[in-house]
Amino acid sequence: MFAPQFGYHRASSVAEAGELLRSNPGAKLLAGGHSLIPVLKLRLAAPPALIDIGRLAELRGIAVDGGSLRLGALTTHAELAASPELQRHAPALAQAASVIGDPAVRNRGTIGGNVAHADPASDLPTVLVALGAAFEIAGAGGERTVPAAEFFQGMMATALGDGDLLTAVVLPARPPGQGQAYVKFAHPASRYAVIGVAAALTVSDGACTAAAVAVGGLVPVPLRAPSVEGALAGGPVAADALAAAADRVAADLGDDLIGDVFASAEYRRAVAAVWVRRALEAAAQAA
Amino acid sequence: MSAKIFGSGIRRREDPRLVTGSATYTDDITLPGMVYAAMLRSPHAHARIRSIDTAAAAAAPGVLAVYTGADTAEALAPVPTAWLLPDSDLQVADYPAIARDTVRYVGDIVAVVVAESRYQAYDAVDLVAVDYEPLPAVVDPELASRPGAPQIHDGIAGNQALHWTVAGGDVEAAFASADVVVEERIVQQRLIPNAMETRSAVARFTRASGELTLWNTTQNPHIARFICSAVTGVPEDRLRVIAPEVGGGFGSKIAVYPADFVTVFCAMRLGRPVKWTETRSENYQATTHGRDHVQQVELAATRDGRITGLRCSVWAGLGAYLSTAAPGIPTILHGLMLSGVYDIPAVKEDVYGIYTNATPVEAYRGAGRPEATFMLERLVDRLAGELGLDPAEVRRRNLIPRFEDGHPVVTGLTYDSGDYPAALEKLLAHAGYDRLRAEQAAARERGRHLGIGLATYVEICGLGPSQVAGAIGFQGGLWESAIVRFHPSGKVHVFIGASPHGQGEETTFAQIVASEVGVSPDDVKVFHGDTDNTPMGWGTYGSRTTAVGGAALALTARKIKEKAKIVAAHLLEAAVEDMDYEDGNFFVKGSPDRGKTIQDIALMANVSWNMPEGVESGLEASTFYDPPNFTFPFGAHLAVVEVHPETGQVDLLRYVALDDCGPQINPVIVAGQVHGGVVQGIGQALWEEAVYDESGQLVSGTMLDYALPRADRLPEIEVLSTVTPSPHHPIGVKGVGEAGTIASTVTVYNAVMDALRPFRVGAVTMPLTPERVWRAIQEAQGG
Numbered sequence A: 001m002f003a004p005q006f007g008y009h010r011a012s013s014v015a016e017a018g019e020l021l022r023s024n025p026g027a028k029l030l031a032g033g034h035s036l037i038p039v040l041k042l043r044l045a046a047p048p049a050l051i052d053i054g055r056l057a058e059l060r061g062i063a064v065d066g067g068s069l070r071l072g073a074l075t076t077h078a079e080l081a082a083s084p085e086l087q088r089h090a091p092a093l094a095q096a097a098s099v100i101g102d103p104a105v106r107n108r109g110t111i112g113g114n115v116a117h118a119d120p121a122s123d124l125p126t127v128l129v130a131l132g133a134a135f136e137i138a139g140a141g142g143e144r145t146v147p148a149a150e151f152f153q154g155m156m157a158t159a160l161g162d163g164d165l166l167t168a169v170v171l172p173a174r175p176p177g178q179g180q181a182y183v184k185f186a187h188p189a190s191r192y193a194v195i196g197v198a199a200a201l202t203v204s205d206g207a208c209t210a211a212a213v214a215v216g217g218l219v220p221v222p223l224r225a226p227s228v229e230g231a232l233a234g235g236p237v238a239a240d241a242l243a244a245a246a247d248r249v250a251a252d253l254g255d256d257l258i259g260d261v262f263a264s265a266e267y268r269r270a271v272a273a274v275w276v277r278r279a280l281e282a283a284a285q286a287a
Numbered sequence B: 001m002s003a004k005i006f007g008s009g010i011r012r013r014e015d016p017r018l019v020t021g022s023a024t025y026t027d028d029i030t031l032p033g034m035v036y037a038a039m040l041r042s043p044h045a046h047a048r049i050r051s052i053d054t055a056a057a058a059a060a061p062g063v064l065a066v067y068t069g070a071d072t073a074e075a076l077a078p079v080p081t082a083w084l085l086p087d088s089d090l091q092v093a094d095y096p097a098i099a100r101d102t103v104r105y106v107g108d109i110v111a112v113v114v115a116e117s118r119y120q121a122y123d124a125v126d127l128v129a130v131d132y133e134p135l136p137a138v139v140d141p142e143l144a145s146r147p148g149a150p151q152i153h154d155g156i157a158g159n160q161a162l163h164w165t166v167a168g169g170d171v172e173a174a175f176a177s178a179d180v181v182v183e184e185r186i187v188q189q190r191l192i193p194n195a196m197e198t199r200s201a202v203a204r205f206t207r208a209s210g211e212l213t214l215w216n217t218t219q220n221p222h223i224a225r226f227i228c229s230a231v232t233g234v235p236e237d238r239l240r241v242i243a244p245e246v247g248g249g250f251g252s253k254i255a256v257y258p259a260d261f262v263t264v265f266c267a268m269r270l271g272r273p274v275k276w277t278e279t280r281s282e283n284y285q286a287t288t289h290g291r292d293h294v295q296q297v298e299l300a301a302t303r304d305g306r307i308t309g310l311r312c313s314v315w316a317g318l319g320a321y322l323s324t325a326a327p328g329i330p331t332i333l334h335g336l337m338l339s340g341v342y343d344i345p346a347v348k349e350d351v352y353g354i355y356t357n358a359t360p361v362e363a364y365r366g367a368g369r370p371e372a373t374f375m376l377e378r379l380v381d382r383l384a385g386e387l388g389l390d391p392a393e394v395r396r397r398n399l400i401p402r403f404e405d406g407h408p409v410v411t412g413l414t415y416d417s418g419d420y421p422a423a424l425e426k427l428l429a430h431a432g433y434d435r436l437r438a439e440q441a442a443a444r445e446r447g448r449h450l451g452i453g454l455a456t457y458v459e460i461c462g463l464g465p466s467q468v469a470g471a472i473g474f475q476g477g478l479w480e481s482a483i484v485r486f487h488p489s490g491k492v493h494v495f496i497g498a499s500p501h502g503q504g505e506e507t508t509f510a511q512i513v514a515s516e517v518g519v520s521p522d523d524v525k526v527f528h529g530d531t532d533n534t535p536m537g538w539g540t541y542g543s544r545t546t547a548v549g550g551a552a553l554a555l556t557a558r559k560i561k562e563k564a565k566i567v568a569a570h571l572l573e574a575a576v577e578d579m580d581y582e583d584g585n586f587f588v589k590g591s592p593d594r595g596k597t598i599q600d601i602a603l604m605a606n607v608s609w610n611m612p613e614g615v616e617s618g619l620e621a622s623t624f625y626d627p628p629n630f631t632f633p634f635g636a637h638l639a640v641v642e643v644h645p646e647t648g649q650v651d652l653l654r655y656v657a658l659d660d661c662g663p664q665i666n667p668v669i670v671a672g673q674v675h676g677g678v679v680q681g682i683g684q685a686l687w688e689e690a691v692y693d694e695s696g697q698l699v700s701g702t703m704l705d706y707a708l709p710r711a712d713r714l715p716e717i718e719v720l721s722t723v724t725p726s727p728h729h730p731i732g733v734k735g736v737g738e739a740g741t742i743a744s745t746v747t748v749y750n751a752v753m754d755a756l757r758p759f760r761v762g763a764v765t766m767p768l769t770p771e772r773v774w775r776a777i778q779e780a781q782g783g
């Protein structure tokens, strides 16, 4: 548990952080440190320098702007979970943030670090994929915005390149009549998601008018579940209809499932529909 | 006062320093000139070392020295085991502190680096280049015992460290004439003890005087001194072992470890104080594990549910080398408890202790008794299922009736006292057992799967009569000692040889003295854990500190009281026979308001102006207490679970623990011990497992993978008790440190299997993870 030696720089602005990244090849940004520091202590990586962005006030805070929410990259999980704006406009994200790790992790860990690390067992990416979030990135060539479907590219791989800094996550506010939910099958030791499901169902007169469902934890990159969404759209939100739609998830999972000694890929595939159903029921309940 | 102090739930005096972070653990010790050791540990489960190149590490910044097995071979004797179990063909493999030509588990020490800072030491460890020739490895004890398995030690055929048998009655006849036989193959998975404080040692050697001080996180500093002296050659009188605050042990801090000796070696070579503290990952690999049994068990019974015989074979994985107490755990502490709380006329058990390419196994909370209780209580449930009887009823039909002073059992032990039927009935009444069964039936109608699990148990504590220790090959005594010293102002110092490390004896031992001689517990300070200022003692494990050390202390306090009475009689110019005593007041019968307090007497004895003829100055006494028998706490536990068949998830809804440890000195501390013990046992049933892959890599190598119990997955634990004093103990107490663990694993397991009854599943391997439960259901349904 003793990290190898590294240099340390504290950035005083986003611009300076970018310059430091470019002038220190191989350097890593340090936000809450709750993914990066364990990696260093286990000596799985030895970056020559860390660039601490933890004190950049410009990267903090939750702003509601008309129909969208802008979450600064340094917003902590605890802030997300406790935010009345988020509970109102993106309750699934607040729920997901509230079940990350334990209080210490939630007080330090940030949404930016969480999505940049892109651990397949993380909670927030699944919700952000379901809700159609976009990611604002400041890079050498200026600023750009990347949609969730393109941001998460593989296990621990994102659209962030060398020299890129994620500044904010933007997502649409919940439309009227939409219920959202995030349910999680937590690993008993790590508390990361073995399976996580985010669902947003828009309900009108007992019928589902729009559905967005994403699954994570059991796949390398969080996936939308088009078969489930298709089965829901236009149908009733009765229990048997939700269960039947949930069963369709098998068709969406693909071949590349994650397994470990606690839960094999085969098991995760077999029980995924149960967790999808639970998410659909909770979302329908909240609509 | 005395009646109130004994049995009162006063707060633990240990806690303020623990919860405010002001306690001093070994790693908090910092000495002038101190340097840091880091161990290079084998990444292979089994490999030959072709060569080691330490040049780059030795040249790294801050490095003082790099040592390998070639350096320590002469200086350090092999690491000994202290339990030379007789009649077992015990094969003690050579256990070098630093491996020489072969490594035998992931974690075996290959080299040590000493540097000015910890970071430098770890950086340099990465620079030691070792050329390994990997060899085939085996981690499953049963597989390791089969022909053709990789051979771990030269000359130890079949990797068999020991074969031990316990038998009583005619077991063959019992099975031949049985109406029913039930059997099960049970795996007691390997567990990692997970003390909150990892292992640590600080060694300081003073060349001028030849004196060595070793601060060590140990459960038994006097044993550590004895063994450390033997391995390092430092004479016992020059060797001081200090166990500062010790953050839990659960058995994993009984052993004296290779890394301790290596740290001492470095300090002696370099003439600088050396600190070594494990990282958590290192703790997982190198600090002893627990359990690791494969058990094949059969139980014979009559049609009406009377148990007539128990027969089993156990393959106990001992890891790559024999740890300090290892040979005695799956044998003496396990096999002798085979018949449990039941009148079983015939038993036989063969235990095969097997070397494997895994971390050495030691005592782990319960140490052998949870594994014994599990076998029996599991099979009793099987029997109930087979006969269509209620599990509580089968237990009732077999329990040994109440006894107050000795009950011999088939394994040769004599239990001290017990009232097993009363314990079971009180538990069932409190839990509302009949109502629970009705709720379970109603829930099943609604498609919900509740399960109710029961276990009754008796365990062996208070180790033990030293003559027995000798007979069973334990290379030490098992008595305890205490010194009680009254200062002139009436304040008291108590010195004990046992070494509490979280159990709360600084509080309960003050309560013992207070209740015996009538001082306030606040006036009693308890010293332990330093071989230079405490009397010899054999340590804290096997729930023995109160059962043995507490007896030594109570008897010592009584000696003080006797002397005080003589002094008081003299001061009051009365005959000793005319003296009376109440709550710290010594007085002539009938005149309590003209008495002498214990504080008066302490002053007079210390100034010694006017002592009775022939009575020594001072008020101090000591006792070496060697118990006449073990103690046998017992109890009955109940759990209610719900199983969700579609995912296999298990929710623990309710847990009720009834434990009889005799009279309770402090019921709050007893409840705390029960809580912790119960939770550790639940951990085995539901979550914990040290997983090795086939090549011997520890897959569950961090807390990200190894699942410890968490508060949010646990119900409130309902704690009940009955009180059956031990007839041979001065204050009747039996010990409670391990009780909770002994019953809770099988209680929860039985509850889950009860919930799964409608699915007719076979045995499910622990821990009962959702996937395992789900698969068992799928398989039973032909899915």
Ligand SMILES: Cc1cc2nc3c(=O)[nH]c(=O)nc-3n(C[C@H](O)[C@H](O)[C@H](O)COP(=O)(O)OP(=O)(O)OC[C@H]3O[C@@H](n4cnc5c(N)ncnc54)[C@H](O)[C@@H]3O)c2cc1C
Residues within 6 Å of the ligand: A028, A029, A030, A031, A032, A033, A034, A035, A036, A037, A038, A073, A099, A100, A101, A102, A105, A108, A109, A110, A111, A112, A113, A114, A115, A116, A117, A121, A122, A123, A124, A160, A164, A165, A166, A167, A190, A191, A192, A193
């Ligand atoms: C015990 C424990 C339990 C946990 N349980 C969970 C869980 O249940 N669910 C879950 O989702 N997560 C869990 N986590 C992870 C936690 O959410 C982390 O906080 C998070 O993944 C990383 O955020 P951070 O701010 O700590 O990032 P850091 O560790 O500081 O950084 C992580 C990575 O992201 C990069 N990075 C950080 N910020 C930016 C940025 N603005 N732009 C570009 N790159 C950036 C860093 O360079 C680094 O590579 C757990 C962590 C721990 C220690």
